[in-house]
Amino acid sequence: MSSSGSLSLLLLPPLSCFLLQDPSLAFSLQSCTIFYSENVSNMWVTCKGRELTVVSDNIPRNAASLDLSWNLLAQITRTDFRGLSKIKSLEVQRNLISHIDGGAFTDLAELLILIMNDNKLTNLTDNMFQGLSKLATLALSSNHISFISPVAFQSLDSLKWVELGSNHLHQVKDIVPLLKLPMIQILFLGYNKLNSFQSDDLPLNISNVRSLSLSLNPLRKFSITTDVFPYLQSLDFSKCSSNMEWKVENKTFLRSLTSLFFSGTYISFDTYREMLQTTDSLQKLVLTYIKEWLDGLVDIACKIPSLRSLDAAACQIETIDDNLQRSCSQLTELILSANSLSGMSEHSLQSLTQLSLLQLHGNYLPKVPRALRRLSTLDVLDLSFNVISELDCLDFQHLTRLTELNLNHNRISSLRGCVFQNLNDLKVLNMGQNAVFTIQDAFKVSLRKLESLNLHSSVLVKLKQGDFRNLSSFRFLDLEADTAIPMDYGIFEGLDHLQTLRLSVSSYEKDFFRLSHVENLTLHLTFAWNPQSSQLNDESPFSNSPNLKKLVLKVYDTFTTHISPNMLGGLKSLEYLMTEKFFVKSVHPDMFKYTPQLKGLQIVHSDVLYLTPELFWPIPNLKALDLSDNELRSLDFLAQANLPALSWLKLSNNKLSIINEMLLHSLPALTYLDLTGNPLTCECSNSGFNLWVLSSNQTQVINGHQYTCAFPVSQRGKKFLEFDVHSCWIDASFLCFICCSCLIVFTLLASFTYHFLRWKKVASQRYDAFVSYNINDEAWVCRELLPVLEDFEPGKSIVENITEAIYGSRKTICVISRSYLQSKWCSREIQMASFRLFDDLVKRCTYLSWPRAAQHTGVFWQKVQRSLEANEQDLLSTKI
Structure with missing residues (x-):
């Protein structure tokens, strides 16, 4: 194969091969993703929205939850869920399922929840749910079900909750099998075609059902003539027929009824009144989208001594006069949300002497109604999503029992010192999204029991020392905003129980914030962040917060500064660090030397170009690492990072084109890998990673089968796992055949013939050059470097072949690449070439x-x- 004046190549065969394991064990599911906690028994598999026409056959056998919703499944067969005996929750809603084989769910003996809404089912057949003895929840809404077999549910002894809304059920006898179930409690039959619900049509003595919804049915008659529902607690007649006849012969037949739902004027006022007059035990009444008869219905309902809760949401109420609640003195809960309330008379709520909860969110109230000042029994007050611009000192003066106050999403700009002075029992105060710029002395007095304060998105001019002095019960404080809040020294002194703090700052100094008890700290570093004044750049700013377990550092604006390697000094208890746009380009190798307990690390949107393995040496307990949305081009740092516990690795949206699968072997606990959005190369340089993704039975490559090729141009857009890797490797069986044949031939040759030919070969055969390269660079060598190939002599050791090839060639060419430097045999070749060079030099000296x-x-x-x-x-x- 060689001739005078020609260039020859000595090809080295690959020294390893990849054997695919059973694909059913692989975690890189083609159409699914696995999520799970540290407890493997809680594994959740989602195949949602993958346009599947059949159930994937490689779902892990230990999956506890499976989501197949939003696909194109047309049927469920007996083999679809075979072997999935540990699944407890199965979702297949939003498919095209029109048929289910009898016994299709037999293997799902542990199933508790089955959701099949939004499909094409028309019949529920005899053995459709066979084997589901533990099933507790069954959702079949929005199908086309018009027939239910009398024995369809006979094996569902544990069934408690059934949804059959939005189907084509015409007769109440169709649901008799459900009403007979021993554990049935909740039955939703809304939006069917039931025109009658009569106990005379139910061939049963007693049903255990607790909640029954018949909303949006064209009911013309509701008749209970026997004590068939002794346990019924909730009835929903929302938007039923306007001419429905109500017939309950004996009030005791509904003696357990406590909740009743009406909606709109679909039922006549007389029927509503008749219904209310036969429910002596009613505790909760919901009246939605009712305006015309609201006053009359409320008056009738409030005459029921047991009534405690009235919900009149979305009834287009614009104002409340003195007459609405006059007869409702026994109410403890009043909900008037999502109306058009812009005011109420001062005495409109004076009769509600037992009210503990009042919800007025989602209205147009410009101020706190004076009517609330008389509600001294109130515990919870919700005034969120109104247009309140100012708080008066008398607004909450008499609400001394208030424990929760929600003023979120209003227009309050300032707080006077007297606003909350009498709220001695208040525990939760939400004033987020108000653009408050001054709090004066609002938190200096009273509020000794306040545990949670939300001032999110405030524009406070300044926080002064002592503003939170008396809040000794404080556990949660949110001061995060788009702009930094100036603060006095010692602003958080005395807050010995504070556990969670969220701040927007332009600088952070350890002596400025003494947070010895805080466990969760979020810092929003604003555009005014000053690297010169902040000790984040030279000392350990968090050293006075030794109990920090979670630290979040996020920047939403341009931020470039040197971050000191001592920044995390003193945080020996830190377990989670989340950063966004904080570290820029790189991270100092000593950054985590003070955080040995770190378990979760997030460095995202930071344009990080490279990381060193030394960075991770101090944190061997790291379990989750998120480096998404950076500029990483190599994962070489993983080789020596020493991360034996790392199980979750996210590297999405970087610049990774070639993944060395050998690096991933340095992560023995890795079970989750996300490389979405990287420009992967579909060439031999990635063949090892390609095969690793397909064969790994431990690590799940998230959406691996959806990865596409970015390079070369001819492969762009094609699936990464579909590019042909076989051309990158010499066929092992052919190589074995050649080797065996050569061995036989050489065995037959006489010893003297062998030596003669060998001497002749050495003496006469002289190559122009020996080319040393790694198999990953073969395509370039063959295409660009050399047109002529010549193999090693079979039957010799690799070292002997290399030695003779080098000494039998006039020159040695080394194609040095990253793969070349990592190869043991390539290292031997360049070493041998060096020996020959030295030998030649010695001969000339x-x-x-x-x-x-x-x-x-x-x-x-x-x-x-x-x-x-x-x-x-x-x-x-x-x-x-």
Whole structure:
């Protein structure tokens, strides 16, 4: 294969091969993603929205939850869920399922929840739910079900909750099998075609159902003539027929009824009144989208002594006069949300002497109604999503029992010192999204029991020392905003129980914030962040917060500064660090030397170009690492990072094109890997990673089967796992055949013939060059470097082949790449080439032999002296 004047190549065969394991064990599911906690029994598999036409056959056998919703499944067969005996929750809503084989769910013996809403089912057949003895929740809404087999539910002894809304059920006898179930409690039949619900049509004595919804049915008659529902607690007649006849012969038949739902004027006022008059035990009444008869219905309902809760949401109420609640003195809960309230008379709520909860959110109230000042029994007040611009000192003066106050999403700009002065029992105060710019002395008095304060999105001019002095019960404080809040020294002194703090700052100094008890700290570093004044740049700003377990550092604006490697000094208890746009380009190798307990690390949107393995050496307990949305081009840092516990690794949206699968072997606990959005190369350089993704039975590569090729141009847009990797490897069986054949031939040759031919070959065969390269660079060598190939001589050791090839070639060419430097055999080749170079150099140099000069020492030393006087570039070698 060689000739004078031609360039020949000595090809080295690959030294390893990849064997695919059983694909059913692989975690890189083609159409699904696995999520799970540290407890493997809680594994959740989602195949949602993947356009599946059949159930994936590689779902892990230990999956506890499976989501197949939003696909194109047309049927469920007996084999679809075979072997999935540990699944407890199964969702297949939003498909095209029209048929289910009998016994299709037999293997799902542990199933508790089955959701099949929004499909094409028309019939529920005999054995459809066979084997689901533990099933507790069954959702079949929005199908086309018009027939239910009398024995369809006979094996569902544990069933408690059933949804059959939005189907084509015409007769109440269709649901008799459900009403007979021993554990049934909740039955939703809304939006069907039931025109009658009569106990005379139910061939049963007693049903255990607790909640029954018949909303949006064209009911013309509701009749209970026997005590068939002794446990019924909730009835929903929302938006039913306007001419419905109500017939309950004995009030005791509904003796357990506590909740009743009406909606709109679909039922006549007389029928509503009749219904209310037969529910002596009613505790909660919901009246939605009712305006015309609201006053009359409320008046009738409030005459029921047991009534405690009235919900009149979305009834288009614009104002409340003195008459609405006059007869409702026994109410403890009043909900008037999502109306058009802009005011109420001062005495409109004066009769509600037992009210503990009042919800007025989602209205147009410009101020706190004066009517609330008389509600001294109130515990919870919700005034969120109104247009309140100012708080008066008398607004909450008499609400001394208030424990929760929600003023979120209003227009309050300032707080006077007297606003909350009497709220001695208040525990939760939400004033987020108000653009408050001054709090004066609002939190200096009272509020000793306040545990949670939300001032999110405030524009506070300044926080002064002592503003939170008396809040000794504080556990949660949110001061995060778009702009930094100036603060006095010692602003948080005395808050010994504060556990969670969220701040927007332009600088952070350890002596400025003494947070010895805080466990969760979020810092929003604003555009005014000053690297010169912040000790984040030179000392350990968090050293006065030794109990920090979670630290969040986020920047939404341009932020470039040097971050000191001592920044996390003193945080020996830190377990989670989340940063966004904080570290820029790189992270100092000593950054985590103070955080040995770190378990979760997030460095995102930071343009990080590279990381060093030394960075991770101090945090061997790291379990989750998120480096998404950066500029990483290599994962070399993983090789020596020493992360034995890392199980979750997210590297999405970086610049990774070649993934060395050997690096991933340095992460023995890795179970979750996300490389979405990286420009992967579909060439031989990635063949190892390609096969690793397909064969790994431990690590799940998230959406791996959806990854596409970015390079080369000819492969762009194609699936990464579909590019042909076989051309990158010499066929093992063919290689074995050649080797065996050669061995037989050489065994038959006589020893003298072998030596003769070998000598002739060595003497006559002389190559122009020996080319040393790694198999990953083969395509370039073959295409760009050499047109002629010549293999090793079979039957010899690799080392012997390499030696003869190098010494049998005039020149040695080394194609040095990253893969070349990582190869043991390539290292041997370049070492052998170096030996030959040294050998040639020695042959051209002055060479003296001491044994031969032993009898003529004078001549020997004369030659040595002459050599030392020669050109300084000449070499002298002495053989002893």
